Amino acid sequence: MAKGSQNRLALLGKSALVRDDSGPFRVYRDESGSIFHSVTHILKETAPEWQQQALERWLARPTATEDRDMAAKRGTLAHNHAEYLLKTGSKLARQTANKRNSWKTSADGLERCPGSITRWAIERAIQGAPRVPWSASGYARGLRGWIADNCTAIHAVEFSIHHPAGMAGTCDALLDINGKGPFIVDWKTSVRERSEDMLTNYIDQLGAYSLGLKSLTDIQPIGGLVVVARRTGAPQIRELSGLELMGAESRFLERAARYFSEPDA
Secondary structure, three states, X not given: OHHHHHHHHHHOOOOOOEEEOOOOOOEEEOOOOOEEEEHHHHHXXXXXXXHHHHHHHHHOOOOHHHHHHHHHHHHHHHHHHHHHHHHHHHHHHHHHHHHHOOOEEXXXXXXXXXXXXXXXXXXXXXXXOOOOOHHHHHHHHHHHHHHHHHEEEEXXXXXXXXXXXXXXXXEEEEEEEOOEEEEEEEEEEOOOOOOHHHHHHHHHHHHHHHHHHHHHHOOOXXXXXXXXXXXXXXXXXXXXXXXHHHHHHHHHHHHHHHHHHOOOO
């Protein structure tokens, strides 16, 4: 079971689904023609009414389009930076651990090398990372510092999931944090700190990714982390315990059922 789980996780680096942008919103199809809707689209359509109204007011502002594009760009740049560090760090850690024959397979089915090797590899990746444009440099710096200080194992980066509930998405990372894991991790950016209410969609998003991961690999995350990078200072962290992650899974399934019950879904 252990080796099978690790192998199945490795396969998630490339989506088994085909993207279809021909309709009013993006969907994904598998080989049999089954349709999967985007996790983020389901969350958007099932957000609380007050949140949807707030978004409509925000979009009605004269500078909304410019602000939205700028936020999307800085988010992409910060995400790309974190992805580079983790993918490069994972490659360097694997090369070193292979030379030292220092891999161990844990009871959860995941292979791990010593955390000290992973920390060293991340520092090396940081030293060689491409420079981040000024507009996103503060956000990227926050993510970079958090990853360097806390990540002790890199199991997967930017991996695709889907689930029989009809959803598909891409999770940012599956990591060990300070010797414990694996945690489902998702990177976000925000100018200001997010309230618990505003974090709800992010939390339920982790639930969706956890459902997909378990369905495809049998790997059970011990928790989740929403890491919200800000323009200055350390990121805002919302950690989910295993029990909270299970709650997020249940809420997402309820939201997906409600979404697909609508005639336009």
